[in-house]
Amino acid sequence: MNSTDSTSYDVMVVGSGPAGSTTAKFLAREGFKVKILEAKSHVGLPVRCGEAIGKETINDILKIGVPKFAMRSEITGFRVYSPSLKVIDYKLPSGEGYVLDRRVFDKELLVGAIVEGADIELNTQVTNIKINKKTGVTIKANQRGKEITETAPVVVGADGIYSQVARDAGLAEPIEPIDLDTSIGYEMVGVDITEPTMLDLYMGNEVAPRGYVWIFPKGEHCANVGIGVGVGFAKKGVKEYLDDFIFNNPEGKRRFKKAKIIEERIGAIPVGGSLEKLATDRVLLVGDAARQVNPLTGGGIAYGMEAGKMISDTLVEAFEKSDLSESFLRKKYEKLWDNAYGKSFSMGSKARKILDILTDEQMENIIETFDGEDLTKAVRGRWNQIKLGAKLMKKDPTLLKLLREVLGN
Ligand SMILES: Cc1cc2nc3c(=O)[nH]c(=O)nc-3n(C[C@H](O)[C@H](O)[C@H](O)COP(=O)(O)OP(=O)(O)OC[C@H]3O[C@@H](n4cnc5c(N)ncnc54)[C@H](O)[C@@H]3O)c2cc1C
Known part of the structure; x- marks a missing residue:
């Protein structure tokens, strides 16, 4: 040039x-x-x-230049938990994701x-x-x-x-407030990391309204533990939600029994x-x-x-x-x-708009209906999405009404 x-x-x-x-x-x-x-x-x-990054979000992660030694752990998938702790395990089709050290x-x-x-x-x-x-x-x-x-x-x-x-x-x-998430996170040592290659996401309107609590394993002993909550959806401060999960939720009490916070992070995320x-x-x-x-x-x-x-x-x-x-x-x-x-x-x-109004019961039904393979198939093709949509409607017809409201007919 x-x-x-x-x-x-x-x-x-x-x-x-x-x-x-x-x-x-x-x-x-x-x-x-x-x-x-x-x-x-x-x-x-x-x-x-x-600090999580996945190949699914980017066309060519290594070509774009992720320095190898900034990767604290390799990730192969994520696990979504419903409010009653039903789980979907989703393996990244590429098997390639990382938790980084942003410093x-x-x-x-x-x-x-x-x-x-x-x-x-x-x-x-x-x-x-x-x-x-x-x-x-x-x-x-x-x-x-x-x-x-x-x-x-x-x-x-x-x-x-x-x-x-x-x-x-x-x-x-x-x-607009609806297009903003407030977020707080801790770096913690001593977290019960069930599977070091999986990211854990906890959903639920009491846990994290229009958002999720995350546990991202970072090496052998550490994890990033955080929360993003939709502005305008929260009934209390974002830190209160996260601390409630860590100290009062039975799952939090189990996983963070011996954990200590070594760093606190706060910020806003534009999600519009x-x-x-x-x-x-x-x-x-x-x-x-x-x-x-x-x-x-x-x-x-x-x-x-x-x-x-x-x-x-x-x-x-x-x-x-x-x-x-x-x-x-x-x-x-x-x-x-x-x-x-x-x-x-x-x-x-569109998916975020659905989350805006999804009840805990509907969330339970979605997570109960699908398994990780279903999600992989849904990502891969429209026909699979239609079949899975039908399976879901059979389980919970209220979801059809919700989808129509959000996405149009
Ligand atoms: C709590 C939280 C958790 C997140 N978790 C994840 C995650 O796990 N994975 C993920 O992919 N994304 C995550 N994000 C989003 C991610 O952090 C941002 O999308 C990313 O940092 C954006 O990069 P950027 O270079 O655009 O901006 P930034 O990283 O914000 O960098 C902007 C730079 O500009 C400088 N700057 C600002 N104003 C000026 C000025 N006037 N003059 C000169 N310099 C200026 C700042 O000092 C800064 O260095 C998270 C965000 C938050 C808040």
Whole structure:
């Protein structure tokens, strides 16, 4: 690709989370001069994550660059528990998933970007961007208490859920409370880990309204234990739900009898699906800034990383054509995104809407009707989905009414 002059940058990436570092890595590999601006003095901390990532959520996890030594444990499937602890065991068709150490993971992704040639400035909080369609983007930032100004032909906003870049570029849509999960997690030692390669998810309106409690094994002794709860569905604080499960629920009491909390994490997850508009003139968004988070699972790490590669592909063509207009950037980037994840995000949104109103009894009936193999078949084909739907309706006809209400006829 033809870069601009030797002293300036082609692209400024705001934020060095997984999405920002991966975007910078792919851009630098293509020959772009890239600089990352990061508000904090470090990356990967504080951890705000359950740290699980699966091949099913991403087209090519290893190609996109998951550093091997950031993987704390390998995962082969997950187990969903109903409120009365009935279980579905689901084996990942690829058998490939990981619980990561985000402290190591995020830093390694940044190392990867720098090795490819990207530059970084820490302690640099972007406070404002101004777009001039013809000349470029001016970025104001607070760097260790001083205001600095940077300019670049293109800015990528990888600055997380409360993205400044998205707001200044006019791309941020207000998040409705129904599209937000609040989440808290602990890293715990001494958890009873029944099966180290399985993720455990506990469902139920008393356990985690419109969400789940997770136990993600992390090495021999540790597990990430957390909860995501739909804002507006909770009758008490999210920490109260998690502590209730750990200390008062019979299952929690059994599994956490000897466990100690060694780290606490808190954060919000946008689960309303990706923004409709992912770019404007000279600005593109990626990761949580673009709300590229699976509406059903709340997982966002892998999607932001893969979208980073899409941004790199988009900008290669945009620079070749000297076209950094909204219409070109949106057409190319949104097409790549929609082709890869449009369908699965739309299905995830529908499934989440069902969870919004599912009663515990209906949840029990679903989990009683299916086994893991059924789920595998359902993922693989429409015909299987129809057959399984029929099986489910026979068990609980109220589900048909619910599905009609949510999905239409
Ligand atoms: C409790 C919890 C559990 C989760 N569990 C999982 C899970 O198990 N699996 C999964 O896939 N996803 C999970 N997620 C979601 C996942 O953590 C995010 O989707 C992912 O971190 C998004 O990556 P990102 O690079 O887009 O943003 P972030 O990781 O948020 O990184 C944004 C970066 O931008 C920087 N920044 C912000 N503003 C500015 C600014 N103005 N100027 C400069 N820099 C700035 C920040 O300091 C940060 O380094 C979870 C989220 C939460 C809250």
